[in-house]
Amino acid sequence: VANDLELSTPAYVVLGMVGLGARSGYEIKRTVDLSIRFFWTISQAQIYPSLGQLEAAGYITGRDEPLGRRPRRVFEITPEGERALRVWPESAGELPFELRDIGMVKLFFADALDPGPARALLGAVRRRSDERAALLRSIRPTAEGAEEEGNVFPGLTLEMGIAFHEAMVDACDAFERRISREG
């Protein structure tokens, strides 16, 4: 069995999702879209090759389990896979926080704008974070359900998302108060 293989982050995400009980490629994609999509995305075209890699490495085992005549391949994590998943967070040194936000870029250049459009842009960025925070708050019951089954960390990442979008809204409000005070 291969050990300490160099796996890409998408492959670890797939491994982690299989570890949490996602069985098929399709289910992994759906689970990602319902959980970590706010800080990590993955497309179908990455999932199926990753599944192949992970199986070749002995980190998951797959078997055909068609539903009627519809083909389907389901996977389970192996003990080596669980070990790899536990070792992963310890290994890597750096934890890059990569943010790509066109809204903030536009705001950065907004001094070139007239007051009206500038305020509109600020409002759009504020609204975006406000809506995102509301969406994340609506997921809280699901996270609380997971906590009762012993998974407390998904709730932490959810609270982080809520916290930073609320912080963005607050920063927009503070700025708006300041510019309307100063004229």
Next chain:
Amino acid sequence: VANDLELSTPAYVVLGMVGLGARSGYEIKRTVDLSIRFFWTISQAQIYPSLGQLEAAGYITGRDEPLGRRPRRVFEITPEGERALRVWPESAGELPFELRDIGMVKLFFADALDPGPARALLGAVRRRSDERAALLRSIRPTAEGAEEEGNVFPGLTLEMGIAFHEAMVDACDAFERRISREG
């Protein structure tokens, strides 16, 4: 002169930086690294082709201005370029907030970890945001300098960055208190 050309975001970033007074490709890269790099990055290999596009579109004008025998090409924004930069934020509908954070992904899966490594990971994520917030706070004097010259929006994006990293730290602390109380 070409109008309402479809420019990519990197090209608008380059245009915006020329508008703020960055003259050469090298200076644009340096300015990006000192300002918007926390929410947008750009590499040299994107800047020089963008400069060519922008000049072809009539949004900037360039002329050779070597320093001694060292070749150098400096650019200025044109009135059309300024107009394009003002129209840009109005046009596009969506403002995607793209976050890619391996730290949060690892935290999401951290229930599979032993308590020790899990706490270490939480500490690493907390420290990362704490350091980032401190770095951003250290930039505040520069932003205040820009404000006195009439550029108030760079200060807003700086405060947003500070706010959300402080919010991440708070979320980590709240979680740590909770698990030490319950565990």
Next chain:
DNA sequence: TTCTCCATGTAAGTAGTTACATGATTGG
């Protein structure tokens, strides 16, 4: 019957980075 969901897989394209290639200037 028709829409949505379940399900897998890949080819082609886009976006971006890293590394290479080159060389002058400035400051210690």
Next chain:
DNA sequence: CCAATCATGTAACTACTTACATGGAGAA
């Protein structure tokens, strides 16, 4: 004289997305 900085440009590569291709199952 050596290191850091200023300066431009591109080829090769990596990562990722979109779109295509296919089709069964279940519900309305």
